[in-house]
Amino acid sequence: MTQRLQCGRFELTFERPLVMGILNVTPDSFSDGALHFATDDAIRHARQLVAEGADLIDIGAESTRPGAQPVQADEEISRLLPVIEALRPMGVPLSVDTFKPDVMRRVIDAGADMINDIFGFRQPGAIQAVAGSRCGLCVMHMQGEPRTMQQSPSYIDVVAEVRAFLQTRVQALHDGGVAASRILLDPGFGFGKTPAQNYQLLRQLHDLQFDDYPWLVALSRKSMIGHVTGRPAPERLGGSVAGALAGVMRGAAMVRVHDVAPTLDAIKVWQTIENGITE
Secondary structure, X not given: OOOEEEEOOEEEEOOOOEEEEEEEOOOOEOOOEOOOOOHHHHHHHHHHHHHOOOOXXXXXXXXXXXXXXXXXXXXXXXXXXXXXXXXXXXXXXXXXXXXXXHHHHHHHHHOOOEEEEOOOOOOOOHHHHHHOOOOEEEEEOOXXXXXXXOOOOOOOOHHHHHHHHHHHHHHHHHHOOOOHHHEEEEOOOOOOOOHHHHHHHHHOHHHHOOOOOOEEEOOOOOHHHHHHHOOXXXXXXXXXXXXXXXXXXXXXXEEEEOOHHHHHHHHHHHHHHHHOOOO
């Protein structure tokens, strides 16, 4: 049976893995700094990502890199709303990367199609903020919180613990009135994990999966890539594409990336190898 995801205005299917393009409307992202902080620059970059083939755009207005400082909800909302308003007519789902219930409510009212929550909808009021909408919900695992999560990540069995955490969050969403068809899962690469733990989760992605939920792999330009390649964030294209493709090969339904066109090319070639080509 083909997986489906209710995502606001859209119902997504996964005949092929979908590519989510990253749009950081922040002054301090680890990967692209303030390149798209200005609203006009953000809109221009989003249009470029769609032109390259992005199936969704994930908009973040607060950096969640290790050590990041928090942003007040009003400031986050003021960064997001003009971008959402400008991008809605493009005809692709708009995801918003936030963990604040007040922000969730405002962006859903503005037309966001997905909420991507690094806290897995654990903040008080988060489930209530999204339950009555049709938004897709990306539920991510994180140990700790962004300012301290990389100081001393510790697990007895990282795969079993991440899986159990996500099962618990799915049950909490179900108890809060959220349909299973709205849920996408993310193991949270780089969020309270060592490089070895990140690669174990990627290697064993099949072991994480349960109940036919679709999975997102989001490791583009992250430190786990730099740990292996020795390259700074802007030079991690090759490693990021390899990581995304490894996720797809292990069952990821969606990948979240900075570099849409190269990632799509890699997926197309891999699918052709797997499925053949029609002359």
